[in-house]
Each structure stands twice: as structure tokens, then as C-alpha cells.
Amino acid sequence: MKKVRSQKSEVRSFKNIFLTAFIIFLGMIMTGTKASAELTIKANHDDIKIDFFYNGSTVSVAGDADSGTDLIIKIASPEGHEILKQKGKVAGLLWMNTGTLNFEHTPNLYSIYSTKKIEDILSAEEADKYVIGYPALSRQMEIAPVSTEDERSKWFNEFVKYKESSNLYTTSSGKILTTAKDGKQAYYILTAWPYQAPPGDYLVTVYAVKDKKVIEKAESKVMVEQVGAVKMLAGMAKNNGALYGGISIMAALAAGFGVGMIFRKGGGAH
């Protein structure tokens, strides 16, 4: 009896699997190739080493995505906080530092690349959820002290301007190259990695977007680290200030005397 029941249940489960597979197959035919776990990402230059001759780098991000989706690539550092001096007019005439502003929940580096304009392919709620684009970043950032919403938005815009001036913030659309490949699309973008980005771990995320919603995302990492003499000097400046200061002074004195001697020998006629 037991055997019969188990045979029956086996047949039922086989039927179920068959049915499920059939439904998925149908679904795929009806909705194109909308299947999960199709999105891949690879950052080619994921371990950037800062040596003496470092002047920034390039990072290419590539992968495959379902055709029919739009793509958004976000490269960002972990959120932190920043304290900046604010300039204002004193006595209605002179521009001076009038205080400091505290910016909370701000990534130090924030780059967004998309196949089309963010507002055309993503709803505001979804943008907020994944912090995609300046408006979303603005809504999650805390700025203090500000008294009105206008003031807040003014200082957010100034913050973006400040960051863009050091190439740490950027947004652009239409620069991701996509090509059809086996019924899917392969995407590729080459981005300039700014030398201003300090050592640390950076997260690269690609979002596949359809019907104004994020339907899938994939992540990769870019690590930036100092190596060799750069690392040694930075470490010594931080951890052994007295020795570092002493060496700096001795080197300057030696250079000053050295050049003085050379000139005396070379320029004896003066």
C-alpha cells in the first residue's frame, strides 16, 4: 500500500515538475527572455594600486543582461559623513567662510551611468529605494544646520558642484554600449577612475530596469590601495609624525645646503 502511494506521489511530483517547466517555458516565450539571474557584471580593473606615478585609472564594467531592459550602473563608496566650510556674504559685501555644514549619508564617490535618462526609465520610489540619481541622493542625505527646504536644496546643489569639481560625482546617460548577443544584450562602459578617489573599497552595481522598476541587480567591487613607498610615507605621516617631521626638515636642510654648495662651486664667478 505504501509502495503504491509513494509511486503515486512520484508520478504527481513528476507531473508537477513537468507542469512548472512548461509554464516557465510558456512564460519565457510570452515575455521575451525575462528570466532571473541573467544579469552579470565584471569590473575589469578591480584592484587599483596607487604607486608614485599614479594619476587615476580606468575601470571598465561589462556583462550580459536581458534584452529589452535598460541598464543603470552605479559606482559608489560606502556612505559616510563630511564636514565642509560654507561661504556666505558678510555685511552684504564680502564673501567669507560663515560656518560649517554637516553632510550625513554621503558617499565620497558617486557615479551613475545609464542607458537612458534616469527619470525616463525609473520611478522616483524605485530610485529612492536603490539611491539612484541626484534627486534620490538628495532625499537620503541629511544636511545640518539648515532651516528651510530651499536652503537645504541650495546646499545639496553646492555639495554636488563641489564633488563634481574633483571628479568624485558624475552622472551621464547614453554612454553604456550595448550589443545584441545570443538573444540577450552585452553591455560595456569604460569609465575614468579619478585620482582624487582615496584608497578604499568601492561597490559597482548594475541594475536591469524594466517598466520603471528594477527587476534585477548584480554587484562587483573595485578596491583601491596604496602600495610601496606611497603607502610607507602615508603611514609614517599618520602614525609617526615626529619622525616624519624630523626627516622632512632634515631633507629640506640638506637640499638647501646642497644646492648652495653646488652654486658656490659652479657659480664662483658671482
Next chain:
Amino acid sequence: MYFYLPVALTSINILIPIGLGLAVGLLSGLFGVGGGFLMTPLLIMFGIPSTVAAATDSNQIVAASTSGTYAHWKVGNVDFKMGLYLLIGGFAGGLFGVQLIKILKATGNADFVIKMTYVLMLGIVGTYMFIESLSSMRKKKTEEIKPEKESGMARFLKSLPLQTHFEKSGVTHSALLPIIFGGFVGILAAIMGVGGGFLMVPVMVYILRMPMHVVVGTSLFQILFNCIEVTFLQAYTNHNVDFILAVLLLLGSTVGAQIGAVFGRKLKGEQLKIILAAIVLVVTVKMIFELTLSPSILLSQAGGH
């Protein structure tokens, strides 16, 4: 070719700091100023954080002023005795000035006071030097120099105690005079966050009545010691000295200082004064523009002053 600066955390084309060093070092050797009032804003313009710019500049001034002092000492233009008195005053004044800044920062007026002191001092010193050297250049052309009548001020200075003769400068003053004025420059320099060479030079020329060429050498001598102290404190407490940037700057500035010292010997005292006055005035005008024109970005890095 680009070099990465490990403390400034930025990358720079090496021709920029070497060129800047050469230009500012030249001024240093010519006029006996450290050139911080020119170098620091220029470095900030090229993307160096302001705190690192000021600290690293003092490190490179150590090299430039060593080179300059050495060049001037060889031709007997450094009054070590005067330099020592000025240093004592400057050191005490610096300590006092740092306390003053702390009080100002607590009241929230620091930036206003610093900027205003800067503009006023630059403006007054530049204008005075310019007019004075211009008129003395004209006088020399038209008439023989008459021995100046002793003014009330000079009589008062002579009545001060501790009168001593400064052989190199050929002047006799109370030892209190360089100490007090050195202290005064020290206070202002600490408030403005600069070495104070452009203030010390006029003090030596107009108040201590030293010959211009000795002024340059002596000023460099005391700047050297000031900057050693500042570099050490910046490295030890603020970790703001960028060694690589300092080396690149001093490659230019040590050579510039030597060239400046050679050129300086070919120019007359009045000519040196008027050129320095013109540079100081140009910097003043630039600062006034900065204060009155709307800045393109209203945020800047915090830290320093």
C-alpha cells in the same frame, strides 16, 4: 609626468610644483620673503587641500631659506645677532598669536579677522613701501642725499635701555626693539597663518633702518628657524606635511633662491623694495577680488583656518 602625493591624496604634474618652486624661490632669494602668501593659494588652485598646502609650503621654505641664507651669508649679508633678537620676539609673538586665534575661533569671528588683517596688512605695507621707494628713487635722481634730521621717533628709540650695536647692519638700537617688533610680526603671522617675511622686511628696513641687502639675508635666516618649527608642529600634530610635494617644490625653490640672491646683488635697494611692494599690492588686489566676487563653489574643505 605625474606624481602621486601620499598625504595630499592627489596627483600632480611634476612640472607644476617645480615651476612654482622656482618662481617663488626666486622671490625668496631676491626679497627675503618665504613667499607663503603666494605659494599657498597657488597650491590650493592646483588642487592641493588647503591644510596640506600651508604645512607643506613651510617645509619647502626650510629648503629655500637655507639655500638663500647660505647664498647671502657667503657675501656677508646676514646679521645673525639681529636675526636672533627678532627670532626671540617672533617666537613669543607666535605663541601669543596662536592663543589669540583660539579665542577668535571660539567667538566665531576668526575668518573675518584673519581675512581683514591679511588685506589691511598687505595693503598698508605694499602702499607704504611703494610710495616710499618711489620717492626715494626720484630724490636720488634729482638731488644729493642729505643727512636726515633726527626725528622725535629716532630720539625716543635712542633713549630706550639696552642699547647695542649691530655690526653687520651698521645700526645701534635697544635690544628691546627687534624683540618687540619681532613679537608684533609673530602675532600677525600666527593670525594670518603665514611666515610673515613680507611684514618683517619692512620692519627691518623702516624701523630698524637696516640696509636692504642685509635685510634680505637676515630675514631669510629668521624665516628658516620659524619654518623649521612650523613644519615640525604641522607634521607632529596635524599630519599635514606632504613630503613628496615638498621635495618637488624645493627642487625648484632652492635653485630659485640662489638665482634670486645673485640677481638681488645686481639691483639697488630701492629697486628691490619697489618690486616687492608691487607684488604685495597685486596680491592685495587679488584678495579683494576674491572677497567681493561671488565664488563659483560655496563649499570648501574644512580644517586649518
